[in-house]
Amino acid sequence: MADSLQRITERMAELVKVLNEHSHRYYTEDTPTISDKEYDLLYDELTALEAESGTTLPNSPTLRVGGDILKGFEPHRHLTRLWSLDKAQDAEDLAAWEARVKKLVADYNAKNPESPLPDPEYVVELKFDGLTLNLTYRGGRLEQASTRGNGVVGEGILAQVKTIRSVPLTIPFTEGTVEVQGEGIMRLSVLEQYNLTAAEPLKNARNAAAGALRNLDPRVTASRKLDAFFYNAGYTNGIGFRDHREMMNFLRGSGFPVNPYVRYFKEFSELAAELEQIAERRHGLDYLIDGAVVKIVDFATRDALGYTDKFPRWAIAFKFEAEETTTTLESVSWEVGRTGKITPLARVEAVELAGVTVQNCTLNNIGDIERKNLKHGLGTRVFIRRSNDVIPEILGKADESEVGQEIVYPTVCPGCGSPLEMRGAHLFCNNRLGCKPQVVGKITHFASRDCMDIETFSGKTAEQLYDQLGVRDAADLYDLTLEQLVGLERFGEKKAANLLAALEKSKSRDLASFLNALGIPNTGKATAKTLSDYYGDLDKLMAAEAEELTALPDVGGIVAESIASFFRDPLMQASIARMRAAGLKAEAERPAVEVADASHPLFGKTVVLTGTLTKLTRDEAAKRLEALGAKVAGSVSKKTHLVIAGEAAGSKLTKARDLGVAVLEDEDELLRLLGME
Template sequence: MDPMQRMEELVEELGKYNYHYYTLDEPLVSDKEYDALYDELVRLETETGMVLPDSPTQRVGGELLSGFTPHRHLVPLWSLDKAQNEEQLLNWNNRVVKLTSDYNAKNPDNPLPPLSYAVELKFDGLTLNLTYTDGKLVQASTRGNGVVGEGILAQVKTIKSVPLTIPFRDGTIEVQGEGIMNLSVLEAYNKQAAEPLKNARNAAAGALRNLDPKTTAKRKLSAYFYNVGYAENITFRDHREMMNFLRTNKFKVNPFISYFDDFSEVAAQLQQIQEQRSSLDYLIDGAVVKITDMRTREVLGYTDKFPRWAVAYKFEAEETTTVLESVSWNVGRTGKITPLARVEPVELAGVTVQNCTLNNVGDIERKNLKFALGTRVFIRRSNDVIPEILGKVPDEEEGEEIVYPENCPACGFPLQQRGAHLFCDNRFGCRPQIVGRITHFASRDAMDIETFSDKTAGQLYDELTLREPADLYSLEFDSLLKLERFGEKKARNLLDAIEASKSRDLASFLFALGIPNTGKSTTKLLADHFGSLEAVMAASVEELTALPDIGGIVAESIVSFFADPFNQASIHKMLERGVQAKAPEQAEPVRTDSYFSGKTVVLTGTLHQLTRDEAAERLEALGAKVTGSVSKKTDLVIAGEKAGSKLTKAKDLGVEVIEDEDEFIRLLGD
């Protein structure tokens, strides 16, 4: 037999055995039989010098990587809103019921189906986003900020429950899941390890973000998959259909998934999962409740941060007691002084806890901890993540006093108490504040200056007297070369990244300024509404409070910030040095006289003359409504190359179809 043909047979056969063993937990052959076939494949690969891309020999990990490559997800990976008790869960469902009822009242001819729910486990590992094109795994990444993650394809290939190829070959899909380390695997690993791992969560996350894929392979990770975030040429009617698609395509889907038509049954299921939690061979920190119908999901949509059609039900945090040993005080970029408690090390939910946040002096008073040093206190990992001190154990003797600082621990400036917080008002001479502001200004969601870090900000402060973000735009190449660990390449890369940041849009610039009491959604609202930096800076409290979601406190913060001469001077300095801070150009008014005006249009397949997003924007500007699924209400389908089931459905329903891309482009231009 031809060696290549035999290698193809072995890859297919070993792939089948891996799938049955690692995904279905149904081994078809003994380890001895599997090893004989695997050894034969290794021998043939050595003799021919060729390795097939989906060969199981690629799962052992390759060479050490130099770094992670950013990966932009095809669609955003959303966070989930949280419910921490049944009342909050019921409030979420009441909102869903109201929104669907309102929609049905307005659309009596095409109402949404009765609500039904899916309940899944919420795994405690690292989110994975896998990209398959024409059936082959071409990329894997972390969640990152939900828009851009880190490419970890080499690491993910070591997970044997992740299929390297899938039966679905009709275009590109992105599949989300969770990389985990089973507790039994962790236990076995620690018996042999020179440095035992503390917990399965960190073990999985650390392995997947390790630049050496061989280290990842040694952890023997697994993965469960629960969502198709992006898919070409296929749609799903409901969640159950999506899960069946994942199973059919060799993905490992957790068996603990239930469906309910009656919401009252959801709470009982959550209680049952919580009772079974300790018997599972992996960590979970709650369960996820989702609306099953995809059309209902589309109607409910999203907030700035969360889908309205799903909620994470967080289980009650675990608690224990330990001794409060000391309290230190940290200075943030706004001058706020935050106490950090040092406790006697204690194991909690698989993690050794040594530090706990105390929030502020008001928190210390409220929890009766003023005289608690040296005493035993309750601690909890809030939502199984953030350690916090709940209070002193009853009947404990009074301990030593937690002394509140009178002067800033960083610069010695007298502190002021405002509300429950202590503040250092020395914003021009307090190193942590200045370094924090510069770091925030350069962060990914702000001016996105690549390669910049808190360490870099501190070095520039100490050695080049950088004192405000505007100073970044006057850095010189020769000055950077004098810094420790700054070679020509690093210096040039930093200057190029700073130059590129000058073109960031207005919303990013406003967020970068660090206006008190404002976040990304508020700064985007300001940019969209006012359209220019000058207009935002001139806005009055009355104009601001007229906007949705901006109250009096936020409005006062914005007005006060831009009235500050120091802030004004800093902004003008940046503008003089080339920062643009412009809002995206306003779209043209929506046309009402085009071929597409008033039509419901579906895009499917691959277009070559413009992207899918560009096509959708052009259509919407011409008065079309662009949707993702074909139905009787669809007026037109634009079918590019490799159009699949949507095209077939359109023809079955007699919907108008444009399959000639040149004709589509011509109509867009008319």
């Protein structure tokens, strides 16, 4: 019995070592050496052995999945203070900081001629826009993880941080205690993928990361697939560093993910020029940064320069063009979406933000208003943030003590006057057939490019058809006649004929496009394609039960129930029947190649499309690539094998060249690869 338990323990230790090595290659080095399937087999074996033995090793990857919901966050007192950084807003501020550093060094050397400080050397790192993490390791084991808090005391979030697969649970340094600082982030490509199937899409990567790490349910954190970069060892007991290079080598050698961008400069003029380049390149990164951090390299110089009451004198944050500012909240209106969800839209006093004049801002729902203390916020000054060229978001009051006029929550639908129902965090109008904004929104979505792609159709067209021809359902579109359309305002015979031709053409759209067009709750384009690929037939899908649907990738219980309930709705069944009777096919697309050829040079390769193709659309190219066995991705990384760049290719092409990824810019060569020439 003892021998058997020893063999199990030894095998568990072997599996933990192998799995952690593969995780480090995958999540930190971005150079995986085994497939996901092979990893899963090893992981499943470890899980079975842990269940059999009743034990779990302290660095087992099974500890990362997220456990029970926590009752609250426990305070954690940092072993050494986490300092804020002074900020430089422009080149003048940066030059002034350099002058102060040189003066402080000169003053010190005048007083200590026997042990002078070296001429300042500087290091530049990216300033990540996420949530600061402080990790405590004792004897090589991750003992605690916390937020920054006020710099002295933070909140313990160990269970949440353990779900970040790039964070080591153990490190080789076992002789003492260290605290390391970094930033928890959500990559933009991960955010994009998450939002394709999310019931509640996330607004931006920063809030997605911060919200996940401060969520009492670690399973929510795990679902966000967060990442992290580490850049400092604040408290060190049992080890010391002479300079920044030694410290970074320690972090890398201990298995911490360290961002590849770290630059050292002896000439400050070269450093200033580099900051301008970072500002230009930042939008091509797969994560958010809001500036760069400049530090003195030599630690003896850091000790000599010391700190003010708030900041270290030996470091400064160079902030890029402001993406946060304050303005006055003037009003809140309530908009009705195609699903009946009522969303608040804030109107603010016009203000310049990141080169754009802002007047409208996002407020997600009533809970968002309450959390941000904005219930009595009309007329008060608020912080707003713009990220990734999306509509800015209100973060909260600039002065929490300021009281303004009340935001009145609606009790009836602003579109149709029907009573509203609170479902979860949102208000909904249940008048699906008689609420104009809902109907117009659904029909506009149905006709959009990623759905039925009905050319010349717009929201204004949908509204006109609603008002003048009584169009209340997508099926009504296929009953329209030339006589009806030419009688409308701004509808001549040519425009009417073009619309009817576009409607006729839409009848041949594939099943995935049709499913996306239907607007099934909690699903999007990616889920629609998954359903189409799996079932290949509309009738089979409509007959599927929720339990059956959960077997599909990325289809959980809520999504499965949404799909099954949607197709059980008699109104939806009748609408689909009418469209099919009108000639709409909704058939699964047949691949250009029935069975992918493993010998094809693109088989198994990850390919990214960017720019405009002239001889076929990007969607057509993507479908043909997938039929050849390639994986078409939305963003460029080290795992990308090929970037196909059309005209006016932007940041993805730049990133590909920076990473040394192969680029194909010859469209004729692409056609040959796709077997079209």
